[in-house]
Amino acid sequence: MGSKRSSSASLYIMHNKNLTVSVEEALEIVLRSVNPLSFENIPLMRAFNRILYEDVVSDRMMPPVADSAMDGYAIIADDTRGASLNCPVKLHVVGEIRAGSSSTGYQVSKGTAIRIMTGAPIPQGADSVVRFEDTEEESGYIKLFCETEKYENYREAGEHIREGEHILSKGKRLNSADVGILASLHRNAVKVYKRPTVSVISTGDELADTGEEIQIHQIRNSNAYTICSEVTKYGGHARYLGIAKDSLGEMRKIFANALKSDVIISTGGVSAGKYDLVKEVCSDLNIEIHFDRVNIKPGRPCVFGTKGDKMVFGLPGNPVPALTSFIQFVRPALLRLMGATKIRKPIVNASLEQDITSGKIHHLVRGRYTIINNEFYVSKTSHQKPSMLRSMSDANCLIIIPETVTKVMAGDRVAIQLIDHDEI
Ligand code: AMP
Numbered sequence: 476m477g478s479k480r481s482s483s484a485s486l487y488i489m490h491n492k493n494l495t496v497s498v499e500e501a502l503e504i505v506l507r508s509v510n511p512l513s514f515e516n517i518p519l520m521r522a523f524n525r526i527l528y529e530d531v532v533s534d535r536m537m538p539p540v541a542d543s544a545m546d547g548y549a550i551i552a553d554d555t556r557g558a559s560l561n562c563p564v565k566l567h568v569v570g571e572i573r574a575g576s577s578s579t580g581y582q583v584s585k586g587t588a589i590r591i592m593t594g595a596p597i598p599q600g601a602d603s604v605v606r607f608e609d610t611e612e613e614s615g616y617i618k619l620f621c622e623t624e625k626y627e628n629y630r631e632a633g634e635h636i637r638e639g640e641h642i643l644s645k646g647k648r649l650n651s652a653d654v655g656i657l658a659s660l661h662r663n664a665v666k667v668y669k670r671p672t673v674s675v676i677s678t679g680d681e682l683a684d685t686g687e688e689i690q691i692h693q694i695r696n697s698n699a700y701t702i703c704s705e706v707t708k709y710g711g712h713a714r715y716l717g718i719a720k721d722s723l724g725e726m727r728k729i730f731a732n733a734l735k736s737d738v739i740i741s742t743g744g745v746s747a748g749k750y751d752l753v754k755e756v757c758s759d760l761n762i763e764i765h766f767d768r769v770n771i772k773p774g775r776p777c778v779f780g781t782k783g784d785k786m787v788f789g790l791p792g793n794p795v796p797a798l799t800s801f802i803q804f805v806r807p808a809l810l811r812l813m814g815a816t817k818i819r820k821p822i823v824n825a826s827l828e829q830d831i832t833s834g835k836i837h838h839l840v841r842g843r844y845t846i847i848n849n850e851f852y853v854s855k856t857s858h859q860k861p862s863m864l865r866s867m868s869d870a871n872c873l874i875i876i877p878e879t880v881t882k883v884m885a886g887d888r889v890a891i892q893l894i895d896h897d898e899i
């Protein structure tokens with residue numbers, strides 16, 4: 476298999492063939508290549524935001540016995556018939572059940588009540604709870620000033636969760652309520668998908684890292700910081716491997732080391748320049764390239780390759796396409812690697828606030844939406860050049876101008892992808 480991959484990769488380089496795909500094809504190819512990771516059993520306290528590996532079926536009822544939803548008195552509802560402000564019903568208080576106490580041995584019978592706290596089990600005989608606020612207690616008796624229905628302030632056994640009920644599905648991202656429910660189900664550990672290790676490499680002779688001395692003709696390496704932040708945001712373990720100079724030997728060494736990770740993300744070195752060497756390095760390392768261009772702006776040069784289960788993304792060097800291509804292609808891949816079932820950023824329609832001209836390409840214009848009277852409005856952010864990361868700093872959405880549209884006007888409805896929104 477290794478040799479097959481090797482020959483197809485070198486064939487690719489020999490013919491210098493361009494593998495241009497549409498945005499949809501690119502995403503399909505990427506997702507098709509994903510082999511989800513295995514699981515780990517982790518303590519519940521660390522489970523927030525992780526992706527569930529198991530289907531959770533309840534092995535018990537919740538609550539396990541009927542209990543009180545209020546601080547008050549457990550009574551028989553029929554005893555309150557005819558109660559009014561002028562003609563209260565009087566009941567004899569025969570005991571008290573605190574939260575955390577057992578109700579064994581307690582019995583409510585006609586004409587009696589038992590003082591009860593929220594969460595305490597309902598005693599035998601009682602079918603309702605009246606709130607303290609609706610009673611007056613004096614010398615061992617309470618007065619009730621209004622009628623009460625059966626099962627008022629009464630939480631039935633199993634009313635929240637039945638035994639055998641399917642509660643959470645494999646692939647769900649655990650929110651705080653989910654973690655609480657698992658705790659209620661007596662769980663102190665949970666099976667979740669492992670987090671992928673992701674090597675991040677910046678390529679380029681022009682780059683200087685933060686903290687390094689820099690010449691006026693050099694460029695600060697910002698991509699590593701943006702991309703590592705994104706990897707962390709989506710649950711991966713980011714491993715920054717530093718700057719690779721535009722030399723085959725150095726890049727090969729760094730990429731070979733990166734292949735120990737589940738995913739490699741490099742930036743730069745994927746266009747047609749003389750020193751754009753990422754594809755050649757991939758070929759040398761028997762990484763099979765599935766596409767090297769996507770019909771998208773910004774971010775047309777974009778490499779995706781695989782070696783066994785390892786995924787390699789060669790993102791563009793410019794900071795904006797590096798980030799937008801991450802969002803479009805790498806983010807869904809990481810989420811699928813972690814078994815997530817929800818991987819789509821929502822797309823909604825918005826009213827555009829200024830004209831935008833475009834080419835025959837799937838154009839992602841960085842935008843900011845607001846919601847006024849339940850309507851979405853969107854305007855593009857400033858500094859739209861691919862080198863200007865400020866367009867993304869201010870953006871909360873990407874305005875999608877499809878290949879078939881060359882101009883959209885103020886007031887037109889456009890599709891926007893909500894990049895700050897959770898996946899749906
Ligand atoms: P390349 O695709 O390698 O030709 O890179 C295109 C441009 O992106 C370079 O000229 C740099 O201006 C910029 N660039 C590349 N890598 C980085 C990086 N790590 N951080 C910031 N800018 C970068």
Ligand code: MG
Pocket residue numbers: 678679680721743744750751792
């Ligand atoms: Mg470069």
